[in-house]
Amino acid sequence: MISSAVAYLRPSLSDRLASLIQYCLWGCLIYYLYQSFHGRKAIPSFSNPYYTTITSEIGALRATLDRSLRHMDAMDTGILFLTGVAVLYWLMRIGESIVDVVVNAKWARLLPYVPVVREIVAKKTQEAEDDIRKSLLKCRTTRTTELPEAGWDADLILDRVGQWSELEKREWREGKASGAVYSGQDDLMDLIGEVYKRFSLSNPLHPDIFPFTRQMEAEVVSMVADLFNGDEQTCGCVTSGGTESIMMAMRAYREWGRAERGIITPQIIVPATAHPAFDKAAAYFKMRITKIPVNMPSGTIDLSRLIGAITPNTVAIVASCPSWPHGTLDPVQHIASIARTRRIPCHVDACLGSFVVACMESSGFDMPAFDFRVPGVTSLSCDTHKFGFAPKGTSVLLYRSPELRAYQYFTTVDWMGGMYASHSVAGSRPGGLIAATWAAMMYTGKQGYVAATKKVVNFTRELAAGIDKMPDLEVIGHGDTCVVAFRSTNPNLPTLPIGEAMGDRGWKLNLLQKPDAVHLAVTLPVANGGSRRFLDDLAEAVEQVKSDPKAYAKGTAAIYGSAKTVPKMLVESLVKKWLDVYYTA
Ligand SMILES: Cc1ncc(COP(=O)(O)O)c(C=O)c1O
Secondary structure (H helix, E strand, O other): OHHHHHHHHHHHOOHHHHHHHHHHHHHHHHHHHHHHHOOOOOOOOOOOHHHHHHHHHHHHHHHHHHHHOOOOOHHHHHHHHHHHHHHHHHHHHHHHHHHHHHOOOHHHHHHHHOHHHHHHHHHHHHHHHHHHHHHHOOOOOOOOOOOOOOOOOHHHHHHHHHHHHHHHHHHHHOOOEOOOOOOOOHHHHHHHHHHHHHHOOOOOOOOOOOHHHHHHHHHHHHHHHHHOOOOOOOEEEEEOOHHHHHHHHHHHHHHHHHHHHOOOOOEEEEEOOOOOHHHHHHHHOOOEEEEEOEOOOOOOEOHHHHHHHOOOOEEEEEEEOOOOOOOOOOOHHHHHHHHHHOOOOEEEEEOOOHHHHHOOOOOOOOOOOOOOOOOOEEEEEEOOOOOOOOOOOOEEEEEOOHHHHHOOOEEEOOOOOOOEEEOOOOOOOOHHHHHHHHHHHHHHHHHHHHHHHHHHHHHHHHHHHHHHHOOOEEEEOOOOOOEEEEEEOOOOOOOHHHHHHHHOOOOEOEEEOOOOEEEEEOOHHHHHOOHHHHHHHHHHHHHHHHHOHHHHOOHHHHHHHHHOOOOHHHHHHHHHHHHHHHOOO
């Protein structure tokens, strides 16, 4: 109520003034309660014994306070009140620190100061770094760290790049890589290359110079809005990928919360399976993120916990369609309705599902409505660079109305270089990618996307059904769109080593944690390979791990295994090492 009152006044007030008013209103409420208990305002009475005990205790406390504060005037009382609030605040901060130390194991920060621990940590870190180097730099045959004195011949460059691209293709062409390459059709890749060539210099930051790039970008957004059943109000923008779409949506909701509700400490609520792009948004834009646990093995979110997590500071509730880890379709209709009744925005993350989830119905599959047909859905992200078959580097973020989209914009009108406005993080943007995205969509057409959806979804369901029939395994999540995740149900069969044993058969699967599971994101190259070879390889892999689990506790499975036994901070530092090594030329 107080926040809504402030939200009403907000557009005409500066942030600080608005928060001051908010605190004053809270102060008035507390004062009123204080007066009530002081007997100056009537308080309701009930015959409940607990209520009677509590009120008589409060009465006794009041009498004690009255006696002690008898000689104080209004000023003294005010100062005492403010001091009390400050003490309460610091006690809460201390409480949070205690929770951090005890529950979040922040004491681990001190561990590296213990000499023995320091040595062990240094040894383990070095071992991990060596492993990371081995795996990341495995193909490095040449090294260039300085510009060549004279430029290379084009033929030499094409020869070098040609070799590298052929080697890279081997990694996914066979259809054994989870995710990564979603189409891989030669004719489409040739077309994309040709179109990119023609627009490689264009930059939509200058629509006066590149008007057709602007037109293609607007058309990409409109076509995607149409796929997700938007109306004439639905609008959006093109970003560099799913992560940027999600971050921009969360930033828009942060600004919305501030402007419409006076929220200064915004909170977003996501299912625990939501993509880390939401954590990134929370970290970058200083928002609190609340994660709602999911039930296992269904991967479904507990709606009552979601309702319980909503606070006056909630600026967005998120549903994935589907989630990356387990392919779960969150119950968008329920989540959106919860959000709508509280007038909170609801974002649907269809980055991964993208054109597959959009085409489920037209492909003859049952699919609950999850897009703009659902009243409470206020925004949706869809990656054109996944099942839209566009080259890497584009995604579309849609909003129900231009008013919401405007909260995403960045503008500055007093820069010495002139007025500046941009939709998203990037300033200059690659017109070549936008043109190639437009071309990929026009070339594939509705029929092409429907055909691809049938292939991907049928393959996913065949695989999920096949895995569910295996005595030692169970599918977790839904496994009915484009992701299959599974785990062992046999206590003598560890899950993660199965992923390693599949790796020995050429499969590049992802290992999940909390709980341990193995994941395959199905793409066209994967589906084209047929489900039989995966299921046969999986059956063999399971037998092999069962016969010698230790032999497969290697690679990522070993890293995930040891990550469970060391403090989070050390795991984080190893992960950062990976990022360091990445930029080794
Ligand atoms: C559900 C979901 N959301 C968001 C993203 C982020 O997309 P990107 O990697 O393009 O930033 C992904 C990526 O796989 C995803 O699966």
